Amino acid sequence: MAETEIPDNLRYSREDEWARLEGERVIIGVTDYAQQQLGDIVFVELPEVGRQVEKGEPFGVIESVKAVSDLFAPVSGAVVEANAGLAERPEVVNEACYGDGWMIVVRVADGSEVESLLDAAAYAQHIEDRAE
């Protein structure tokens, strides 16, 4: 498998999502490891702005050619933005999962939920623990 990119400035969930805290806003997407494992992404279903998401609960769906997978919220809060571009071009998740492939922005009451996620080193270990 290709080298997987794990930026140092992000936090990660065990379900292979990344999160970046900007004040009260948390930008969320799926990791390079996730998009490699999934393969070609053909459909992404995101929540509407205004919806509440709960840490650890599904907030949407990501579909590859062969499979349907849930997206899990790494933090709790209200959805303030959802990436409408992924409707037309879901493959952007494969091309730029940390950039244009972002999925939702959540307003959190308390930024410490992000701090309690895995850092890059811990996420890298989490990937290794699951590898063959």
Add this chain to the structure above:
Amino acid sequence: MNALQRTPLYDAHRAQGARLVPFAGFEMPVQYTGIKAEHAAVRQHAGLFDVSHMGQIHLQGPGAIATTERLVSCPVASLRVGRVRYGLLCNTEGGVVDDVTVYRTGTSSVFLCVNAANVEKDQRWIESHMGAGTQLHNRSAETALLALQGPESRAILAKLGFAGGDLETLRRFRFAEGALAGHPVLASRTGYTGSDGFEIYTASGDAEPLWKSLVNAGATPCGLGARDTLRLEAALSLYGHELDDTTSPLEARLDRFVKLEAGGFLGADAIRRRRDAGHSRLLAGFILEERGVARAEYPIASGGREVGVVTSGGPSPSLGKSIGLGYVPPALARPGCRLDVVVRGRPIPARVVDTPFVGATRA
């Protein structure tokens, strides 16, 4: 638990970085670089598939042709040596035991290429219904099968050199025996992708060098993921999805492979009975008209009522749309009919279309 079997190409797959998954009891490559890239390679150039997990059941002897004629839905006695036909093995209820291709190899010999998941089942089925003077040999374990598919297939074979006939002028549904790059093969102008191509049978020991020669000559390794997206665009049935032991071949729109007028083949009576009673369902191809992906087992609805089921579905990389096959009431199976595919509880509008979804091969 039984360990997964491996084809003779297992090491080659691993060396090429294939992602391997269990399929029909075998560890098989689902993709190398990616399903969409491999799909495009077949449609635009040439892709190479390892389908050695499939089975080859040989029948020979003075009764072999009569036995085969009685067991498959396609005509066999009239199938000339060097030719191939697609047909169904059917049960006494008119359902499908397996879909197969029949190769007429001699005056008194044929072999059937059968689905990997059904090899033992088919062997037992044939053995329990064989007529006198028929010997059965299951050559699956010693036979490897490579499928070279795409518009550049002929050029690639020409590059390797085929001794013993002219593969470049071999017509669809015909086969030739000879040596390809020095390896004895039987090559047929057949395939399961809807693009032009060849299926190349060889001894297990020759599989790896032949695979490497074909890749070096320009074929792109392709996995089962692309094999499925390609056959779906071609609207080809897959056993376990469009076909199973409850489906009549006529429900699956395979009428042209079923010899009903002359036929005394096993299952013909039941197929005729079910046809005369009127089918309650027919297979239809459809395209989704809004975003979403149809998948096997999703319900099909009309007017808010569940009326059918998706048997296969997914993205069509060539069309950039979501397509699928499914069983619906005959009145809704005509091109232009509107249906809903229910995806996670939501009805997505779809339209029945003529199939194949992507251009038929001509030869």
